[in-house]
Amino acid sequence: MTEMLSLTASLAPKHQEIVIGHASLIQGPFLTPIENGAVYIRDQKIVSAGPTAHVKAKAPNAAFLDASGYVIMPGLFNAHTHVALGFFRGLGHGKTDLIESFLFPAEKSLTPDLLQPLSYSYIYDGLRAGVTSFVDHYYFSEGVARAFETFGVRGWIGETIADLGGAFPGRESWNRAKELVEKSKFSSLISHLIAPHAADTVSFELLKECADYARINKIPLHMHLSQTPGERERVKSRENLSPVAMAAKAGALTPSSLVVHLTSADRQDLQMIKDSGATIGYCPTSTLFYDKLASIEDFYALNIPLALGTDCAASNDNADILEEVKIASLIARDHKIPLESLTPDHMLAMATTIPANVMGRSHDLGTLEPGKYADLVMLKQSLSSEPRDNLLANVIYSMGSRDVTHVMVNGSWALWNRDLPDWDENQLRADYMEAVKEIRNRIK
């Protein structure tokens, strides 16, 4: 007799074998959605996915979770973020010197003990928007990793490396980064990145060391690149190269490179990105908030892979990647990008398969296909999203993070009925607010 489970039960089930069925199933971009679909999960992985009757027949011993009235889709990536900067939420409005007057002094006052609690808010925000994989870049990132582990989500951590600028300039940051990779012990949810800060804050020699280390150790490289006109000028006068050309010369542009923003890159730079096979981390809200949008016409004309990120609360008050998908699509329409490049499948790929690919994980993340890890998001359908002739368009344009109810990462529930199954949200909030108070006190 199959054990029947309900999505509205007060406690999240902890079964080794479970079928979630009778759902509207989106397995991933460019895969035909299935009405009355199911996913069969054993331990951490997806064993089978397809029509409910078909999947159920393969899983006679699994518990059955009835997901009638819900969408199941792949867990989403946030491909560029600094989750510990949640304490900036709301401060960026109406100020032009926030980075110099608050961000830099605040970062100089950071100590490792603050990083874990400071990361809680932005991770929680992202999780409730369906993010199961966070690609981060920050100082003292061991604390950031502990925060990802607290929520049971996947995190790629990259210790910010900079010898010529930033909060802690010097080669010490590079030693800290290597030590983190070589000595720290984390759960299987945590992966490493090599994270040079940007082309103006990192010397050519150090960038080359970082690129060599990343290549030899098969670790993805994640850096800001050509993110402001100032960076472009500084690198030009120092190296007589554009930031992108400097990165290319240092060996930092490969198919395992995630380079972020490119707002001051020209067509020649972008051609170099294209030729290298690197992916651009594209954060439309963040770049619109502080600076200017990149030449997205060139991104699309050159067909460069784009992975969406929210960046951080200093330039984007929320971590809502579903909102970012919609915004990216609308901006592209405004820039007259051909509509055939902006289908709902193309938009979903920017938050699933494309970031999974640059992280070297297309074999086990990014879609809900057999053999992949069970990272999935469930959204509750309602009167407000009917009718739904095109299921994926419905999710992106009619629904949103407010409809995300359940999130599974690695076969375990990280969000259950919009709550954390293993934590008291108020306790995490208290720890976070205490850390926010502390950092604000330090820079008074």
Ligand SMILES: [Zn+2]
């Ligand atoms: Zn950033």
